[in-house]
Amino acid sequence: MTAQPKIRIRGLKKSFGSKRVLDGVDLDVELGTSFVIIGGSGSGKSVLLRCILGLIEPDEGSIEIDGVDVLRVPGAQREQLVQQIGMLFQNGALFDSMSVADNIAFGLRAKGREKTARPTKAQARVQAGEILKQVGLDPSVGALSPSELSGGMQKRVGLARAIAGTPKVLFFDEPTTGLDPIMGAVIDGLIVDCVKRLGSTAIAITHDMASAQRIGDKAAMLYHGKLVWQGLASELMNSGNPMVDQFTHGRREGPITMELRR
Known part of the structure; x- marks a missing residue:
């Protein structure tokens, strides 16, 4: 008997006006797997993540977490399922008005399953210092504001906030964008x-092929709203699929055509 995937997506469709962004996406992400989705700008990667997060309502299809369709359960149960997810946004999305420690503390308190189980603000700040250590930062960084941090440090703080509350699912939106190659590898x-x-299941979207291979166990490519290839992340640079090969090697010629606006 095949184990139930942590995340199971079937027939997912989403259009904005006349533009079909997701066109029948089927995807299984196994428990404990890091899954990377690649694709060009406008291919639907970010829309797919936002649908899973509940930020966008798809037109058709199902999104199951642990066998429960998050699109067809009562709001409270859906919120509980979504609370399992930690998210590292492309730009960090830190609150400028809060210190680093309070940004992470916000994540800790937001993930509290019950109000009585949520840490106090003071307790959350202490826990934030421990989480900063997990991403290679000294707890003293917690006293700084996001504007005082370098791009790499902001990414680390964003990661710290994402893992606050030990989420069962982690999403990464272009985690190395804006970083130099060494910091990207870090x-x-x-x-x-x-x-x-954490023993989490992870989904990352990225344009960075080196990053995709470092992060991913498995990978897929999204093109015109459809998954045109799935396989091992280690095979991305030698997939045998003409679309994937053109994209991963940055070739001008091939089946992928760029839509130029005039």
């Missing part, structure tokens, strides 16, 4: 360490 290493330590 962030990828931290992501892999955090996912393994």
Whole structure:
């Protein structure tokens, strides 16, 4: 008997006006797997993540977490399922008006299953210092504001907030965008360490092929709203699929055509 996937998506469709962004996406993400989704700008990667997070309502299809369709359960149960998810946004999305420690404390308190089980603000700040250590930062960084941090440090703090509350599912939206190659490798290493330590299931979307291979166990490519290939992340650069090969090697010629606006 095949084990139930942690995340199971079937027939997912989403249009904005006349533009079909997701066109029947089927995807299984197994428990404890890091799954990477690649694809060009406008291919539907971010919309797919937002549908799973409940930020966008798809037109058709199902999204199951642990066998429960999050699109067809009462609001309270849906919120509980979504609370299992930690998210590292592309730009960090830190609250400028809060200190680093309070940003992480916000994540800790937001993930509290019951109000009585939520840590106090003071307790959350102490826990935030411990989480900063997990992403390679000294707890003293907690006193700083996001504007005082470098791009790499902001990514680490964003990761710290994402793992606050030990989520069962982690999403990463272009985790290495804006970073130099060395810092990108550092962030990828931290992501892999955090996912393994938490025993989480992860989905990442990225344009960075080196990052995709470092983070992912499995991978898929989204093109014109459809998954055109799925396989091992280690096979991304030698998939045998013409679309994947053109994209991963950055070739101008091939089956993928760029839509230019005039």
